[in-house]
Amino acid sequence: MTITETMVGFRGVGKTYPKQALPVLEGIDLELREGEVVALIGPSGCGKSTLLNILAGLTDVSTGTVDLARSDLRSAYVFQNPRLLPWRTVLKNVEFALEQIGVPAEDRRRRAVAALETVHLSEHLDKYPNQLSGGMQQRAALARGIAIEPTLLLLDEPLGALDALTRSYLQEELLRIIAELKTTTLLVTHDIDEAILLADRVVVLSSRPARIREIFEVPFGPTRSLDTIIGDPRFGALRHEIRELLRPEVAA
Amino acid sequence: MTSTIEPAAGAAAVPGAPAAAARPAAAASARRGGWKRPARVILSVIVIFAGWAIASTQFPSYILPSPLDVWDQFLSAVGRGVWVEEILATVQHLLAAFGLVIVIGLPLGILIGRSKIAEDLARVPMIFLQTVPTIVLIALALVIMGVSDTAVIGVTVAGSISYFLINVIQGTRSIDPDLTEMSRAYQASEGSIMRSVVLPSVVPYLLAGARITLGVAWQITLFSEYLMGTAGVGFQVNTSIKLLDTAAVFMWGLSIVALTLLVEYGIFRPVERLLTRHVKGRS
Ligand SMILES: Nc1ncnc2c1ncn2[C@@H]1O[C@H](COP(=O)(O)OP(=O)(O)OP(=O)(O)O)[C@@H](O)[C@H]1O
Ligand SMILES: [Mg+2]
Numbered sequence: 001m002t003i004t005e006t007m008v009g010f011r012g013v014g015k016t017y018p019k020q021a022l023p024v025l026e027g028i029d030l031e032l033r034e035g036e037v038v039a040l041i042g043p044s045g046c047g048k049s050t051l052l053n054i055l056a057g058l059t060d061v062s063t064g065t066v067d068l069a070r071s072d073l074r075s076a077y078v079f080q081n082p083r084l085l086p087w088r089t090v091l092k093n094v095e096f097a098l099e100q101i102g103v104p105a106e107d108r109r110r111r112a113v114a115a116l117e118t119v120h121l122s123e124h125l126d127k128y129p130n131q132l133s134g135g136m137q138q139r140a141a142l143a144r145g146i147a148i149e150p151t152l153l154l155l156d157e158p159l160g161a162l163d164a165l166t167r168s169y170l171q172e173e174l175l176r177i178i179a180e181l182k183t184t185t186l187l188v189t190h191d192i193d194e195a196i197l198l199a200d201r202v203v204v205l206s207s208r209p210a211r212i213r214e215i216f217e218v219p220f221g222p223t224r225s226l227d228t229i230i231g232d233p234r235f236g237a238l239r240h241e242i243r244e245l246l247r248p249e250v251a252a
Numbered sequence: 253m254t255s256t257i258e259p260a261a262g263a264a265a266v267p268g269a270p271a272a273a274a275r276p277a278a279a280a281s282a283r284r285g286g287w288k289r290p291a292r293v294i295l296s297v298i299v300i301f302a303g304w305a306i307a308s309t310q311f312p313s314y315i316l317p318s319p320l321d322v323w324d325q326f327l328s329a330v331g332r333g334v335w336v337e338e339i340l341a342t343v344q345h346l347l348a349a350f351g352l353v354i355v356i357g358l359p360l361g362i363l364i365g366r367s368k369i370a371e372d373l374a375r376v377p378m379i380f381l382q383t384v385p386t387i388v389l390i391a392l393a394l395v396i397m398g399v400s401d402t403a404v405i406g407v408t409v410a411g412s413i414s415y416f417l418i419n420v421i422q423g424t425r426s427i428d429p430d431l432t433e434m435s436r437a438y439q440a441s442e443g444s445i446m447r448s449v450v451l452p453s454v455v456p457y458l459l460a461g462a463r464i465t466l467g468v469a470w471q472i473t474l475f476s477e478y479l480m481g482t483a484g485v486g487f488q489v490n491t492s493i494k495l496l497d498t499a500a501v502f503m504w505g506l507s508i509v510a511l512t513l514l515v516e517y518g519i520f521r522p523v524e525r526l527l528t529r530h531v532k533g534r535s
Binding site: 056057058075076077079081083085086087088096097099100101128129130144148 | 440
């Protein structure tokens with residue numbers, strides 16, 4: 001597969017929320033190529049979620065434009081917290097996303113079950129969200145996103161709220177799922193290792209107002225795993241470089 | 253995560269009245285207590301009836317009728333067909349008013365809860381409805397509508413709707429904006445957000461509001477019937493007491509209590525359990 005076609009292009013995008021003097025985003029130029037996974041990493045509060053919200057159509061840009069290559073772009077958004085409907089079972093929560101795009105009732109269940117199988121939640125279809133652990137809830141939220149077969153997957157620190165152990169297992173799951181889907185993915189994370197593991201490119205943002213400081217190409221192929229890259233000297237070097245770039249930002 | 257879950261049924265705002273207790277928890281502990289707690293409840297009823305029976309021997313029947321007098325009244329009213337007729341008249345007033353309160357109050361409450369403009373416009377009318385004395389509403393209804401079922405229903409709606417509105421407004425404000433945003437991100441229409449996010453969020457408040465409203469509506473309906481002289485239990489109480497038929501007054505009073513309990517346990521609790529299954533917690 002050749003990764004050439006541009007899916008989304010940010011052209012000089014700036015964002016200032018109403019009644020705020022300090023912009024959140026400034027002069028963002030970024031292209032997402034079809035099928036690629038891009039990680040966004042930056043200090044907290046710098047504007048990463050805002051960037052995803054713009055792509056999801058939840059908020060408008062203040063300056064610049066966002067070019068979409070296809071008019072039928074379908075985005076799925078996995079938020080920092082699960083945001084499941086408490087009064088719906090896991091299965092019905094996934095079906096919710098399918099209802100919104102007009103999937104006929106007879107196909108919804110089948111597709112929702114398939115998505116939940118992908119995230120290993122087949123045993124819990126009929127549970128309510130408050131009967132699941134945090135990690136399971138986040139996996140259900142991921143299933144909701146992938147069930148609609150998105151052309152653009154927005155992941156906002158999907159594993160951010162989880163403990164380190166659950167997190168490292170789910171990172172591997174996520175790696176597998178993203179590789180299977182081949183969907184263009186924009187992943188926000190605070191975790192440098194996670195960014196390198198999952199992404200084809202890592203975009204480092206400055207503190208608010210967020211500007212792109214540098215974009216790193218990740219040299220590892222699509223068949224990587226945490227175990228194979230961790231011993232690779234390029235992994236350590238890349239990690240060091242990103243860390244040093246972020247250090248003054250985070251310390252500031 | 254538990255903290256983001258909707259408040260349990262019973263969390264509700266009541267103007268000038270004690271809030272509905274956290275019923276689900278109380279009901280659960282009653283079930284766990286085995287036979288002892290229901291036994292105590294039954295014992296209290298037996299004691300009350302025995303005390304009443306003993307006390308009634310000391311007074312003439314027009315002051316304190318005996319339980320047997322009241323039972324005889326009941327049998328005779330049922331035998332003459334009066335009981336069913338009058339209870340039906342009152343229940344019809346009540347259900348018509350209650351239905352109107354829900355049909356008007358639910359969309360109105362959601363509107364007021366979601367729109368600043370509607371909130372500002374509704375502020376004074378709401379205060380008016382909460383504070384105007386029922387007796388004034390009855391007087392006005394008599395002038396405008398005359399002695400009629402419509403007048404009783406109108407007074408009941410006007411006197412009880414604010415209790416329902418306040419709860420629905422509160423429920424609407426409790427909606428988690430994260431869930432609305434999630435719905436928008438998945439292309440949900442406004443109608444779909446209403447059905448899948450707004451209404452389910454409001455349900456526990458709606459149930460609590462409906463329960464309080466029904467309690468208030470019973471009082472206002474009976475009061476209006478008493479004063480207006482339309483058909484219904486309220487008017488029966490009025491005529492009975494004029495004839496010093498105190499046993500009949502007791503009989504009507506107990507009938508209403510029984511009916512209220514029937515509605516609470518036969519309708520409200522099962523509906524509540526059905527609609528709030530998801531708040532049961534981890535299992
Ligand atoms: N709807 C909004 N209205 C006003 N200000 C907002 C809004 N959303 C975010 N902000 C502000 O914009 C800035 C960037 O927020 P954003 O959520 O995009 O940051 P973030 O990089 O995702 O942060 P975090 O790492 O904590 O998730 C913050 O200072 C935040 O307070
Ligand atoms: Mg964020």
